Amino acid sequence: MLVSAKDMLEKAKAGHYAVGQFNINNLEWTKAILLTAQELNSPVILGVSEGAGKYMTGYKTVVGMVNGMLEELNITVPVALHLDHGSYEGCLKCIEAGFSSIMFDGSHYPIDENVAKTTELVKLANENGMSIEAEVGSIGGEEDGVIGKGECADPNECKAIADLGVTMLAAGIGNIHGKYPDNWEGLSFETLDAIQQLTGEMPLVLHGGTGIPADMIKKAITLGVAKINVNTECQLAFADATRKYIEAGKDLEGKGFDPRKLLAPGFEAIKATVKEKMELFGSVGKA
Ligand SMILES: [Zn+2]
Secondary structure (H helix, E strand, O other): OOOOOHHHHHHHHHHOOOEEEEEOOOHHHHHHHHHHHHHOOOOEEEEEEHHHHHHOOOHHHHHHHHHHHHHHOOOOOOEEEEEEEEOHHHHHHHHHHOOOEEEEOOOOOOHHHHHHHHHHHHHHHHHOOOEEEEEEOOOEEEEOOEEEOOOEOOHHHHHHHHOOOOOEEEEOEOOEOOOOOOOOOOOOHHHHHHHHHHHOOOOEEEOOOOOOOHHHHHHHHHOOEEEEEEOHHHHHHHHHHHHHHHHOOHHHOOOOOOHHHHOHHHHHHHHHHHHHHHHHHOOOOOO
């Protein structure tokens, strides 16, 4: 059964580790992430962007697939199904479809409007036993066509949004989505520390986990980050393994064209990436 991310993230923050959010795109992605979480006895959050939700034909399909897998694969570790960077309308749809967690990305609204919409969604999430993530300060890079620059959030705005009763808070601390440019200045631990001082127990979320050096990840966890989003890294691992299979001509040997064989190396590559991240984040054995 899907669970809210609240308990797993409060435990993570108190225990000084982080739970990974791994974004899903299809059956292979979902199965790879769930099996790895179960093998490592780790809690896990499945992230679904609005674009990926649309690609999978809609949120109801996603809920049906994930719930089916939890049962058929005998998954017993805590699993949350979370809308990533949701619009107001997207959040309403996911509440209706049976997600267990939502993110409302109101970072592009003026702070007053972000507050008003977040307040309304917090109420709905609470009524439905769901966790809700809010974002302050736009996170750089490209997320479904929305391009931001990698700003640092205003700690006072973070406090204002945290006080609305959200479960977890994403704040820009110089992180960006996708691959990091060579001239990237790194995470602003000063900003992160100031945010944690003001928001106390609130689990903080680090977006754009791909390519942040391991030592920076570990330091961010010591400063209150309890959820780390990973998306691009699984995509790169899947593409690389699939390309190698094709380039080696394996699809031309015997039944190598069978999709269950063709997609297997990419599936294994996602599993290996998820395992590596869970070990780095410290969530192994914490289910
Ligand atoms: Zn993000």
